[in-house]
Amino acid sequence: MRSRLLLLAVAVTALAAVITSWVLDAAAVDHWLAVHTGTVNESGPYYGFWSGFGSDIAEFGIIGAIGTGVYQMVRKYNCHEPRCWRVGNHSAAGGQFLLCYRHHPDYHGSRPTSAMIKGLHRAHKQRQASLDEKLHRIHGSSRSSDADN
Ligand SMILES: [Zn+2]
DSSP states (O other): OHHHHHHHHHHHHHHHHHHHHHHHTHHHHHHHHHHHHTOSSSSSTTHHHHHTGGGGHHHHHHHHHHHHHHHHHHHHHBOSSTTOOSBOOEEETTTTEEEOTTTOTTTTTSOOOHHHHHHHHHHHHHHHHHHHHHHHHHHHHHHHHHHHO
């Protein structure tokens, strides 16, 4: 939070410096701007702009669209832990979150080792077997109650 305030203060100060220098020496800044946007020393006042800098406006839109797409892809696939830039390829909480190995609660901040994978697999199989057993018990008791009726 403090770094964001500092960054905002620096940006505001830089913008104020640019505006102040433009006001103090408007002719030089206007000439620099005219040269770099292509509106000076051409056959018409806007010919240079539209055949130079102005023709790139559509390209800025395309670059913006590509940048937005890349940003959305990164937001979708990176770790859901705030401020983590790793790829989140381990699901947590039943698939609600994609987390990296450092933030996944089962991995305790380290890469999953072979022993950890085997242990988690064994626990998963035991949990599935327990669920299957409960289902069989429920189906077995419902069938017997159906037969009673
Ligand atoms: Zn992470």
